Amino acid sequence: MIANLSTYESVKTDSVKVWFKAGPASKFPKNGGACIKYKDKQIAVFNFTRQATWYACQNLCPHKMEMVLSRGMIGEENMQPKVACPLHKNTFSLKTGENLNGTLDAIATYPIKVEDGFVFVGFSE
Amino acid sequence: MKTIIVVGNGMVGYKFCEKLAAREESKNFKIIVFGEEPRAAYDRVHLSEFFGNRDAKSLELAPASWYTENNIELVVNERVTDIHRKTKTITTGSDKEYSYDYLVLATGSSPFVPPINGVEKEGVFVYRTIEDLEAMLDYAEKIKAKKSDGRAAILGGGLLGLEAGKAVMDMGLEPHVVEFAPKLMPRQLDSRSSNVLQLTLENIGINIHLGKATNRILGNGAITGMDFGEDDSLEVDMLVISAGIRPRDELGKTCNLAMGVRGGIVVNDRMQTSDPNIFAIGEVALYNQMIYGLVAPGYEMAEVAVNQIMESLEVVMSAEIDMSTKLKLIGVDVASFGVPYMPADKGLSIIYENKTKGLYKRINVSLDGKTLLGGIMVGDAEDYSILHQMYLNNLPLPDNAEELIVGSRGEGGSAFGSAMDLPDTAVICSCEAVTKGAVCCSVIDDGNETVKEVAKATKATTGCGGCKPMVADLVKESLKTLGKTVKESICEHFDHSRQELYDIVKLKGVQDYDQLLDEVGKGDGCEVCKPLAASIFASIYNETANRQETIQDSNDRYLANIQRNGTYSVVPRVAGGEISPKQLMAMGRIAKKYDLYTKITGGQRIDMFGAKLHELPLIWEELIAEGFETGQAYGKSLRTVKSCVGSTWCRYGMDESVSFAIEIENRYKGIRSPHKFKGGVSGCIRECAEARSKDFGFIAVEGGWNVYVGGNGGATPRHAELLAEKVDKETAIKYVDRFMMFYIKTAPPLTRTSAWLEKLEGGITYLKNVVINDSLGIVEELDAGMQNFVNTYKCEWKEAVETPEIRERYTHFINSEETDDNIEFVSLREQKMPKEWA
Ligand SMILES: Cc1cc2nc3c(=O)[nH]c(=O)nc-3n(C[C@H](O)[C@H](O)[C@H](O)COP(=O)(O)OP(=O)(O)OC[C@H]3O[C@@H](n4cnc5c(N)ncnc54)[C@H](O)[C@@H]3O)c2cc1C
Numbered sequence: 027m028i029a030n031l032s033t034y035e036s037v038k039t040d041s042v043k044v045w046f047k048a049g050p051a052s053k054f055p056k057n058g059g060a061c062i063k064y065k066d067k068q069i070a071v072f073n074f075t076r077q078a079t080w081y082a083c084q085n086l087c088p089h090k091m092e093m094v095l096s097r098g099m100i101g102e103e104n105m106q107p108k109v110a111c112p113l114h115k116n117t118f119s120l121k122t123g124e125n126l127n128g129t130l131d132a133i134a135t136y137p138i139k140v141e142d143g144f145v146f147v148g149f150s151e
Numbered sequence: 152m153k154t155i156i157v158v159g160n161g162m163v164g165y166k167f168c169e170k171l172a173a174r175e176e177s178k179n180f181k182i183i184v185f186g187e188e189p190r191a192a193y194d195r196v197h198l199s200e201f202f203g204n205r206d207a208k209s210l211e212l213a214p215a216s217w218y219t220e221n222n223i224e225l226v227v228n229e230r231v232t233d234i235h236r237k238t239k240t241i242t243t244g245s246d247k248e249y250s251y252d253y254l255v256l257a258t259g260s261s262p263f264v265p266p267i268n269g270v271e272k273e274g275v276f277v278y279r280t281i282e283d284l285e286a287m288l289d290y291a292e293k294i295k296a297k298k299s300d301g302r303a304a305i306l307g308g309g310l311l312g313l314e315a316g317k318a319v320m321d322m323g324l325e326p327h328v329v330e331f332a333p334k335l336m337p338r339q340l341d342s343r344s345s346n347v348l349q350l351t352l353e354n355i356g357i358n359i360h361l362g363k364a365t366n367r368i369l370g371n372g373a374i375t376g377m378d379f380g381e382d383d384s385l386e387v388d389m390l391v392i393s394a395g396i397r398p399r400d401e402l403g404k405t406c407n408l409a410m411g412v413r414g415g416i417v418v419n420d421r422m423q424t425s426d427p428n429i430f431a432i433g434e435v436a437l438y439n440q441m442i443y444g445l446v447a448p449g450y451e452m453a454e455v456a457v458n459q460i461m462e463s464l465e466v467v468m469s470a471e472i473d474m475s476t477k478l479k480l481i482g483v484d485v486a487s488f489g490v491p492y493m494p495a496d497k498g499l500s501i502i503y504e505n506k507t508k509g510l511y512k513r514i515n516v517s518l519d520g521k522t523l524l525g526g527i528m529v530g531d532a533e534d535y536s537i538l539h540q541m542y543l544n545n546l547p548l549p550d551n552a553e554e555l556i557v558g559s560r561g562e563g564g565s566a567f568g569s570a571m572d573l574p575d576t577a578v579i580c581s582c583e584a585v586t587k588g589a590v591c592c593s594v595i596d597d598g599n600e601t602v603k604e605v606a607k608a609t610k611a612t613t614g615c616g617g618c619k620p621m622v623a624d625l626v627k628e629s630l631k632t633l634g635k636t637v638k639e640s641i642c643e644h645f646d647h648s649r650q651e652l653y654d655i656v657k658l659k660g661v662q663d664y665d666q667l668l669d670e671v672g673k674g675d676g677c678e679v680c681k682p683l684a685a686s687i688f689a690s691i692y693n694e695t696a697n698r699q700e701t702i703q704d705s706n707d708r709y710l711a712n713i714q715r716n717g718t719y720s721v722v723p724r725v726a727g728g729e730i731s732p733k734q735l736m737a738m739g740r741i742a743k744k745y746d747l748y749t750k751i752t753g754g755q756r757i758d759m760f761g762a763k764l765h766e767l768p769l770i771w772e773e774l775i776a777e778g779f780e781t782g783q784a785y786g787k788s789l790r791t792v793k794s795c796v797g798s799t800w801c802r803y804g805m806d807e808s809v810s811f812a813i814e815i816e817n818r819y820k821g822i823r824s825p826h827k828f829k830g831g832v833s834g835c836i837r838e839c840a841e842a843r844s845k846d847f848g849f850i851a852v853e854g855g856w857n858v859y860v861g862g863n864g865g866a867t868p869r870h871a872e873l874l875a876e877k878v879d880k881e882t883a884i885k886y887v888d889r890f891m892m893f894y895i896k897t898a899p900p901l902t903r904t905s906a907w908l909e910k911l912e913g914g915i916t917y918l919k920n921v922v923i924n925d926s927l928g929i930v931e932e933l934d935a936g937m938q939n940f941v942n943t944y945k946c947e948w949k950e951a952v953e954t955p956e957i958r959e960r961y962t963h964f965i966n967s968e969e970t971d972d973n974i975e976f977v978s979l980r981e982q983k984m985p986k987e988w989a
Pocket residue numbers: 158159160161162163164165185186187188195196197198199229230231232257258259260278279280311314399402432433434435443444445446447449479615
């Protein structure tokens with residue numbers, strides 16, 4: 027199946043219908059990311075240990091439409107948490123999804139929470 | 152009290168006032184300046200900036216108050232209409248009379264408008280004053296309101312015409328430059344460089360029409376087109392005439408001063424006209440039978456005139472005027488200096504041309520090869536300042552003059568020394584006549600630390616700006632002599648250079664990235680400082696990429712090179728390029744099993760492409776079982792040591808190059824460094840292994856091995872330099888050990904040995920002193936560091952497949968056994984490749 031950007035739309039916390047149990051928090055590398063599957067979606071989940079926060083966004087890089095963002099490096103620029111795509115190092119805000127170093131489409135971001143040691147990602151459907 | 156009257160408040164007239172005001176003696180004079188334009192003098196050279204910001208104020212050379220403070224009476228909006236030499240008086244447009252003791256004519260020039268039928272039509276402009284620009288902008292707005300595809304033509308493809316072309320393009324009109332000559336910038340360029348420039352300009356959207364004589368301007372009232380005769384025409388909505396200048400010498404004519412045949416007021420080398428009390432400077436002055444349409448000669452004339460009036464009679468105009476120029480278009484480098492082109496019997500020309508890259512460089516050298524006569528640069532004028540200086544100061548040329556134009560500064564073979572080698576008297580900024588000595592003084596004695604501060608203090612760079620790179624170099628070098636450096640911090644999270652961080656980690660024994668951030672950094676890190684720290688930890692503790700996997704570059708994190716579609720390549724080490732049939736078959740079997748695309752790499756090994764993330768540990772498990780280990784093709788570490796077959800098989804071989812290559816590849820494998828590094832070993836000087844294009848290379852010669860370092864192939868090729876000659880193998884290895892360790896310790900991030908060596912103060916001589924003569928007293932430490940690397944090597948893929956926690960990283964989904972269904976392959980010559988990107 028070839029990915030389609032329109033599969034991914036940002037979800038706000040108040041429009042979450044499903045809190046999907048993605049897996050035990052311990053499975054996600056510290057200060058790094060991993061990918062989860064929800065229905066036909068690939069979602070990158072980041073365990074930003076240094077900030078004690080979690081982020082979720084589409085795994086699809088809008089630059090060349092590859093499923094790679096979860097393998098990217100995370101960091102921060104002017105207090106804005108970000109991920110750098112492993113293919114060409116385009117960077118995206120993990121908060122807003124906005125492309126920080128260029129004019130690529132923003133990526134979709136999803137609400138995320140950790141309860142009882144499990145990671146939950148919020149979807150609207 | 153004597154009176155000086157200055158007619159014309161343009162760039163040169165202003166410079167005259169500035170230089171005059173700086174003299175103590177000027178207090179004894181009454182100074183009156185008349186300017187015909189409605190405002191005080193402004194920077195005409197940067198006139199085009201007005202299109203961007205419409206800010207006339209920012210172009211001003213000095214505010215009105217400056218004139219008052221300096222006791223200069225400035226009368227703007229007032230034309231001087233007559234000179235009465237007998238009574239030593241002038242009259243002005245408003246019929247006032249003033250008397251003078253000295254009269255300085257700085258009336259400049261006006262654009263030359265060729266007598267073409269129809270030039271008076273609406274929509275035809277010249278390009279000289281702020282008012283011209285305002286009128287053009289208004290007219291362009293009108294055109295744009297009517298149609299979306301408005302066009303503007305520029306008549307004249309000289310320096311100014313091209314600048315105007317870019318300006319109308321920025322106004323949103325389609326630009327067309329129409330030139331009568333068969334080439335652009337006919338005075339500065341030869342036809343080949345003009346071709347290259349034409350391609351570049353057309354690429355940025357400026358249309359060029361050469362060899363066109365305009366017969367008529369078409370249109371009823373307002374311009375609609377240009378007619379070139381013989382049914383050839385161009386539809387345009389606006390025309391800017393930039394066909395040269397004519398000196399504004401009308402005052403000289405009416406009072407019978409000596410005039411040139413084609414205009415201009417004749418002056419001697421004291422800037423005096425035929426009336427010794429009347430001076431002419433700037434574009435109105437005809438000196439050596441020439442009008443100089445550039446500010447630098449005008450400024451020099453102003454200086455001379457001030458001195459003459461102040462009775463420093465020895466200050467006269469230079470006999471030869473430098474007409475070198477650099478076009479100040481954004482994105483298009485064009486420069487010429489000295490004699491740009493000449494017939495073959497007058498000198499030798501060396502030409503380098505690369506049409507695809509839009510590069511053209513030409514230098515003209517005297518027949519004896521000793522002096523630089525001039526040159527042209529299109530596409531890359533970075534070396535303009537230094538070449539221009541070599542030309543002006545008659546500096547000796549390197550033995551191979553072509554090195555001056557091939558390989559640009561800071562990268563491959565730079566042939567000129569640093570700007571610091573210039574004599575103190577060398578004029579760096581010719582617009583403002585600032586010498587190298589003045590720039591350096593401003594840093595060393597007056598404590599200015601940035602180009603900005605130096606510019607403010609000395610005025611250097613404030614003219615055409617062409618000297619900026621060189622001033623920047625001088626500032627940097629002068630700071631160095633003070634023991635200060637320009638801060639090289641790696642990113643917003645660390646105020647340190649790589650070398651400083653290296654020392655911090657080592658001295659404080661910092662164990663991991665988080666600790667480093669906590670102790671000396673700020674924030675939460677990024678994709679710049681994380682891999683850099685990873686490289687330092689690896690260099691100091693020889694830890695594999697598996698320990699702190701999330702600070703590694705993504706290739707290191709998964710111990711494989713990520714490819715176009717998110718799959719990976721697998722490259723086992725094949726030391727020295729020697730591989731047995733049994734190993735070949737094993738690789739073939741594994742590649743077939745996992746359906747991998749295979750290819751021989753440039754480094755004499757085999758690359759297997761198309762492995763999915765979850766397949767990596769499976770593939771490596773099998774490879775390791777067959778006796779392979781990681782080739783680290785993904786790391787900033789040793790890639791390969793290329794070898795020829797050497798004396799084992801080759802009839803010319805002087806020694807066993809393969810054995811040496813295997814030994815050295817196994818010695819350095821696994822070492823992480825600021826950038827990747829490669830080696831080569833050749834069995835004789837025929838150099839089949841191309842060892843001199845590697846970071847280190849050995850070549851067998853009569854009586855031992857020659858050792859080379861700092862070579863590079865790739866994007867900026869550079870031949871390695873000879874570190875030691877005819878040494879035995881152990882010594883050869885020892886020297887390269889130390890070279891590598893010194894590089895690892897001191898190089899900035901992502902800098903290959905070639906670029907590092909290029910920038911190393913003292914170059915190869917210094918390096919020899921460090922690694923051979925132990926001038927820094929550190930070889931023991933370097934040797935121990937290398938020995939530690941060699942002793943603690945482990946194959947990180949073996950570590951990964953044998954450690955369950957690491958192995959777990961290789962799944963596409965954390966919550967599903969499924970694999971990535973986004974990956975698509977297509978077939979290619981009986982193998983497969985990733986589907987094209989859309
Ligand atoms: C767009 C543009 C870009 C340029 N780029 C460069 C460049 O990159 N490098 C470079 O070296 N040069 C460049 N030049 C040329 C440079 O601007 C001129 O060499 C310089 O301005 C000449 O100075 P000047 O004082 O002789 O003449 P001007 O600056 O023209 O000043 C003469 C002044 O005298 C006034 N005047 C004339 N007659 C009278 C009178 N009878 N009474 C009162 N006032 C009078 C005029 O109105 C004018 O204000 C450029 C010019 C233009 C137009």
